[in-house]
Amino acid sequence: MTGQRADARRNYARILAVAEAEVAERGADASLEHIARTAGVGSATVRRHFPNRRALLEAVFHERIEALRVRAEALTEAEDSRAALLTWLHELVAYSVSARGFADTLTYEPPSDTPSSCATALEDSGAPLLRRAQRDGAVAPGITPHDLLTLGIGIALATEHHEDPEAQAERLFAVVVEGVSPGGGWG
The missing domain is CATH 1.10.357.10 (Tetracycline Repressor, domain 2)
Incomplete structure (x- = not known):
């Protein structure tokens, strides 16, 4: 994340925090779209930071x-x-x-x-x-x-x-x- 703009770093942190809560509640099948909505970003922003579900889950853990x-x-x-x-x-x-x-x-x-x-x-x-x-x-x-x-x-x-x-x-x-x-x- 070095070299990223401040807003990109904030988005990453917000997405990860929401993902941690969603995965804790729903497990590995937590909805990426729901995570994006809850974090207040678009699906494309989530995918830019986490290109697939596994990348997001690995970041969570x-x-x-x-x-x-x-x-x-x-x-x-x-x-x-x-x-x-x-x-x-x-x-x-x-x-x-x-x-x-x-x-x-x-x-x-x-x-x-x-x-x-x-x-x-x-x-x-x-x-x-x-x-x-x-x-x-x-x-x-x-x-x-x-x-x-x-x-x-x-x-x-x-x-x-x-x-x-x-x-x-x-x-x-x-x-x-x-x-x-x-x-x-x-x-």
Whole structure:
């Protein structure tokens, strides 16, 4: 956004704030036209800043992705590599369950071969934790960062309409942990 006019920066911030509220309320299918109307701009202005739905959704969740990246980085210093990986994965699942539309953003695939930058950032963040846990023998060697992200997304999507999504996600997370890293349990 460097070099943009002041009104363009204000429009971007207003669109993003409205989009965050709309996605929180309606999920990943929030109407771009409604976002434009509520932000007081035209649809073309929204598309100029966010050329497609995925770009808008990734902007909405950018700060949380960054927080999860920073958290993964901090956990690489933890003494117990298994606990570090599972703590980060648990935080990813908890956020995915609590933030409507987040799991959809990670799985959203427009007609292109470009992977989700959110998903790529999360896989890249978790990879060092996974490699360390694998090196320590705490996690099976064939598991990939993509596998872990897919499991986290799956838990979020599977519990989205459950009566108590957080509790159900906790239960499913414990089941996944036993399959990913048997013997230690979770929580």
